[in-house]
Amino acid sequence: MIGQPGIPPAGSSRSESWGEWFDRHSRTFFIAPAVTLILIFAVFPTFYSIVFALSRVRFTGDGLSFRFVGLQNFYKQFIGTEQVHFLGKIEAMDAFGLVFFIAVTAAVFWWLYRSLKTTTWIGMAGRAISAAMAIFLAWVIGATLLSGNPIGTLLTTLFYVIIGCALQFVIGLGLAFLCSQPVRAKNFFRVVFFIPLMITPLGVGFAMRMVADSSKGPLLPLFNLFGIGSWIWSADAWSARFVMMICDSWQWIPFIFICMLAALENVPRDHVEAAQVDGASSVQIFREITWPQIVPVAVTVLLIRMIEAFKIVDLPNIMTGGGPGTSTESMTLHSYYIWRANDFGSSAAIAYLLLILTVVICASFFNYVVLGQLRKARG
Amino acid sequence: MSTASFKFDKADRSLMERLFEPPAVGKISPAASLVAHFLLIVWSLFVLFPIYWVIITSFKNAVTVNLGPFYIPFLDFQPDLDAWRTQFNTEPNCNFLGIARQFGLFFYNTFAVIISPLAEIQPMDPQICKIYHAFTNSIVVSIFSTAFCIAIGSMAAYALARIQYKPKFGNIMMFVGLTVLVIFATSYAGVPWWASSAVALALFFFLVRAFGKHFKRSLGNGDILFWIISQRILPPIVVVIPIYIMFQAVGLLDTHLALIIVYAVANLPIVVWLMHDFFANLPIELEESAQLDGATRLGIFWEIVLPLTRPGLAATTLLTLILNWNEYLFAVFLAYAKVQTMPIMVAAKNAGEKGIFWWEMSAIIVIMIIPVILMAILLTRFISRGVLLGAVKG
Numbered sequence: 224m225i226g227q228p229g230i231p232p233a234g235s236s237r238s239e240s241w242g243e244w245f246d247r248h249s250r251t252f253f254i255a256p257a258v259t260l261i262l263i264f265a266v267f268p269t270f271y272s273i274v275f276a277l278s279r280v281r282f283t284g285d286g287l288s289f290r291f292v293g294l295q296n297f298y299k300q301f302i303g304t305e306q307v308h309f310l311g312k313i314e315a316m317d318a319f320g321l322v323f324f325i326a327v328t329a330a331v332f333w334w335l336y337r338s339l340k341t342t343t344w345i346g347m348a349g350r351a352i353s354a355a356m357a358i359f360l361a362w363v364i365g366a367t368l369l370s371g372n373p374i375g376t377l378l379t380t381l382f383y384v385i386i387g388c389a390l391q392f393v394i395g396l397g398l399a400f401l402c403s404q405p406v407r408a409k410n411f412f413r414v415v416f417f418i419p420l421m422i423t424p425l426g427v428g429f430a431m432r433m434v435a436d437s438s439k440g441p442l443l444p445l446f447n448l449f450g451i452g453s454w455i456w457s458a459d460a461w462s463a464r465f466v467m468m469i470c471d472s473w474q475w476i477p478f479i480f481i482c483m484l485a486a487l488e489n490v491p492r493d494h495v496e497a498a499q500v501d502g503a504s505s506v507q508i509f510r511e512i513t514w515p516q517i518v519p520v521a522v523t524v525l526l527i528r529m530i531e532a533f534k535i536v537d538l539p540n541i542m543t544g545g546g547p548g549t550s551t552e553s554m555t556l557h558s559y560y561i562w563r564a565n566d567f568g569s570s571a572a573i574a575y576l577l578l579i580l581t582v583v584i585c586a587s588f589f590n591y592v593v594l595g596q597l598r599k600a601r602g
Numbered sequence: 603m604s605t606a607s608f609k610f611d612k613a614d615r616s617l618m619e620r621l622f623e624p625p626a627v628g629k630i631s632p633a634a635s636l637v638a639h640f641l642l643i644v645w646s647l648f649v650l651f652p653i654y655w656v657i658i659t660s661f662k663n664a665v666t667v668n669l670g671p672f673y674i675p676f677l678d679f680q681p682d683l684d685a686w687r688t689q690f691n692t693e694p695n696c697n698f699l700g701i702a703r704q705f706g707l708f709f710y711n712t713f714a715v716i717i718s719p720l721a722e723i724q725p726m727d728p729q730i731c732k733i734y735h736a737f738t739n740s741i742v743v744s745i746f747s748t749a750f751c752i753a754i755g756s757m758a759a760y761a762l763a764r765i766q767y768k769p770k771f772g773n774i775m776m777f778v779g780l781t782v783l784v785i786f787a788t789s790y791a792g793v794p795w796w797a798s799s800a801v802a803l804a805l806f807f808f809l810v811r812a813f814g815k816h817f818k819r820s821l822g823n824g825d826i827l828f829w830i831i832s833q834r835i836l837p838p839i840v841v842v843i844p845i846y847i848m849f850q851a852v853g854l855l856d857t858h859l860a861l862i863i864v865y866a867v868a869n870l871p872i873v874v875w876l877m878h879d880f881f882a883n884l885p886i887e888l889e890e891s892a893q894l895d896g897a898t899r900l901g902i903f904w905e906i907v908l909p910l911t912r913p914g915l916a917a918t919t920l921l922t923l924i925l926n927w928n929e930y931l932f933a934v935f936l937a938y939a940k941v942q943t944m945p946i947m948v949a950a951k952n953a954g955e956k957g958i959f960w961w962e963m964s965a966i967i968v969i970m971i972i973p974v975i976l977m978a979i980l981l982t983r984f985i986s987r988g989v990l991l992g993a994v995k996g
Contacts, residue, residue: 242898249899253761256754257830257870264867265833268844270781274789275843287847289789398645401638404630414982415646418653421978423928425945426967429952430652433659433960441655441671473652481985505634534837537930537945541952555839555931567843574840585835 269578275571282565296572305569308549308557309576311367311375320365327361353587356580376549376557379464380577383553384532384584387468387475392525394472395479400509402480403487413484420477428541431470435542457543460550467551471538475531479524486520487513519600522593526585533581554580653971660685660964667960685961689733689969733966736947740970743861743943744926751866752919755873756881758830760903762823762874763881764889769826772817773810780806795851827878834871842935849936856940861933865926872925873918880914881907917984924977944970 245252276296278289300309316324331354338350360381367374374382402412419427434440437455446454456462490513498508536555539545545552545560552560554577562570630638658674659667661681672678761767780802787793845864849855884907892902908915930945937946948966952958 246898246900250761250765250767253757253765253899253903254767254826257758257874258826260754260863260867261830261833261870264845264864265836265841267781267785268841268848269836270778271785271789271844271847272840274785278789287789291790398642401642404634404638406630406635406638406642412642412646414979415649417982417985418975418978419649421924421928421974421981422653422971423930423945423974425928425930425948426656426971427652429948429963429967430656433964434652434655439668439670441651441673443671473649481982485985530835534839534931536839541949555837558839559931559934562843571840571843574837574843577837578840581835581837 272571272575275567276575278568280567287567292568296568297576299569300572300576307373307375309375309573310363310377312372313363313366314370314372316366317370320369323369324361324365328358331357331361349586349590352583353591356583356587373460373548373550376552376554376573377576377580379550379552380533380535380554380580382464383468383471383535384529387471388525388528388532390468391472391476391479391528392521395476396483396521398476398480399483399487402484413481416480417477419474420481422474424474424537425541427470427474428538431466431473431538432542435466435470458547460547463543463547463551467539467542470542471532471535474538475528478528482520482524483517486517490516519596522588522596526588526593529588530581530585533577533585653975656964656967656971659960660968662961662964664959664961685959685965688962689965732942732947733969736942736944737969739858739937739941740927740944742858743865743941744923746858747862747865747869747926748919748922750862751869751873751922752915754866755870756877756908756915756918757903758870759874759877760881760907762827763878764886765823767823767826768820770814770817771819771821773814774821776809776813777806827874831871831875838868838931842932845932846935856937858941860936861941861943864932864936865929868929868932869922869925873922876918876921877911877914880911884910913984917981920977920981920984924974924981927974927977 274289277291277293279292279295281288281290299305306313335347335350335354339347342350363378366372368378398416402409402416406412434442435456437443437446437457456466494512495508498512503511534555535553536559539551539553539556540559543551545556549557554573558570558573558577561573658681661675661683662672662679663682663684666672666679675681784795784798784802787798788795846855849860854860888906888910889902892906897905928945929943930949933943933946934949937943942950944966948963948970951963951966
């Protein structure tokens with residue numbers, strides 16, 4: 224069809240062109256895809272997961288059938304048949320465990336009492352949740368670990384997160400400090416130290432499994448040197464956990480390293496040099512000048528690392544398959560194994576418990592540590 | 603030269619003093635330098651040894667692996683290519699041409715899946731040429747997912763940096779309420795999922811039109827940004843079971859499309875977080891003058907903003923690409939047979955009953971990690987220029 228000259232085509236006079244229409248709604252179109260996808264694939268499944276956790280789920284001919292069972296799936300993990308797997312073996316508490324539990328509880332209540340005057344009602348509610356989590360964890364630690372009983376996947380995950388993050392932070396910061404000094408071949412070290420972070424975790428697990436192999440691995444001469452040639456690390460619960468943590472550290476120290484190195488290089492040189500001229504030792508310089516300036520980055524990096532650490536699954540899966548027994552299973556792996564056994568309800572319940580644990584611990588860390596440091600840094 | 607260095611002539615001091623005294627401000631003493639280099643080299647060995655071990659193991663065979671540890675090729679043991687030959691077998695379709703063909707057919711298959719889940723074509727037999735198949739899947743999934751994620755993520759990040767949004771708190775609560783209703787209706791009352799979600803969506807728009815203007819409290823851009831970034835806290839295991847059921851309901855389980863979408867969503871928080879920082883640091887004057895000249899928002903974004911953030915964009919793309927390449931948990935749930943990615947194939951081999959063929963596994967691992975190591979080395983160039991630091995500073 225040919226439009227008559229002089230008269231604009233019928234469509235464009237009434238409504239604008241497609242491009243103008245898009246531009247007018249660009250507010251929506253810029254953000255809508257991301258928000259919609261997150262709503263569908265993150266928020267909706269999070270809510271949907273509750274239904275799984277509260278039901279007994281079965282595959283039927285035409286899909287899934289849910290039968291509401293209340294909190295039974297959670298109940299099973301804490302008190303019922305799965306308690307040993309999840310919390311560990313809980314028997315009568317030792318004196319040591321009892322002392323630890325009472326000490327932590329007292330400290331938490333004292334902290335709550337002190338903050339009663341300073342915070343609002345909402346702040347108090349948040350603190351009550353953190354306090355409840357701290358007391359519960361203290362009870363579990365006191366009743367299993369400190370009383371000499373085997374621990375469950377909950378404490379194993381916390382072991383990977385807390386001990387692992389602490390170790391990674393110390394070594395990563397040390398390496399970053401070394402690399403920030405005027406040393407030769409800095410860029411080479413930087414590239415080499417960064418590589419492990421990016422290697423596929425599964426590949427790391429396999430490489431570590433080969434390296435740590437106790438019958439034909441490369442460290443065999445080293446084992447023989449220390450007289451532990453016949454020792455098999457994967458047969459003992461704690462040594463397996465420690466090996467797992469070291470391998471995880473091998474992968475994640477680079478993350479701390481690269482972030483802290485960037486932070487250290489941002490510290491103004493003249494402050495450090497002025498202190499050097501004044502005759503301060505390098506320990507003093509680090510403690511008084513460098514450290515206060517890198518603390519805000521340090522706590523943020525630690526928070527990111529903690530968030531990622533809660534998700535650990537590849538390494539235990541490939542290196543020990545969760546063994547010996549269930550002693551190296553993280554909560555994610557625990558949930559995955561139960562899913563494979565077709566118990567969808569319990570699997571979702573454990574995943575949800577992991578979510579609660581992660582959110583409470585990370586939010587507590589964010590509120591009491593990270594925000595405080597950021598506020599201090601801004602003055 | 604300061605007076606301090608005049609006072610102490612080098613000859614006057616003992617060897618020990620010279621060892622522990624920095625020669626100048628901004629330098630370190632020889633002893634400290636020695637210790638630093640020693641520690642750095644020890645750590646490099648610790649980092650590089652596992653990688654080295656995987657590489658040399660891939661050149662061993664059953665005999666050289668099982669007779670105890672051998673460390674140096676040609677001196678300790680005679681390297682051979684057994685493991686590599688097993689991987690790159692000469693079955694029909696199992697070659698590099700096959701990868702290209704597979705890549706082209708991916709588009710056809712995706713198209714076919716959208717039309718009908720049944721009309722799929724499978725050119726390369728996953729059972730015979732496992733490694734080519736897995737490698738192709740990994741490439742397809744990570745590249746498309748990264749492109750998708752960067753596109754929507756950087757658009758959202760730009761919008762959050764430049765446009766004011768004020769979502770009403772009441773509307774969000776209504777949405778959450780309707781979502782919960784949909785979930786309970788589908789799982790306990792037996793309503794089909796498409797019916798309940800359609801009704802809920804219609805109801806939501808109606809309610810927003812009707813009551814939206816009465817809500818007073820609203821959230822700001824900072825809240826939306828925090829909400830998107832905080833999705834990273836969510837452990838994947840929480841959402842993966844419902845996502846599995848959702849894809850099963852629409853017949854997309856075990857397809858490239860499912861993995862691409864899910865990976866993109868999983869990395870969206872990181873992309874938005876990093877890109878938001880780059881966009882927020884750009885001078886706004888350029889965009890304002892372009893707007894005065896009559897440029898559209900999409901035009902400004904495409905022609906002015908994106909070229910200015912090119913280093914940041916490249917670094918974020920690389921990071922996302924690596925994360926997608928390495929992803930395991932989603933793949934193990936959503937891609938069990940036809941679209942197995944490299945990590946899944948490795949994990950499946952690891953669980954085999956015949957015991958592990960270390961040399962073959964090493965060859966696969968080498969193939970799997972070479973692309974990542976190359977990308978990582980590329981990425982350090984950006985990081986050492988401080989490209990990604992801004993976001994961490996908070």
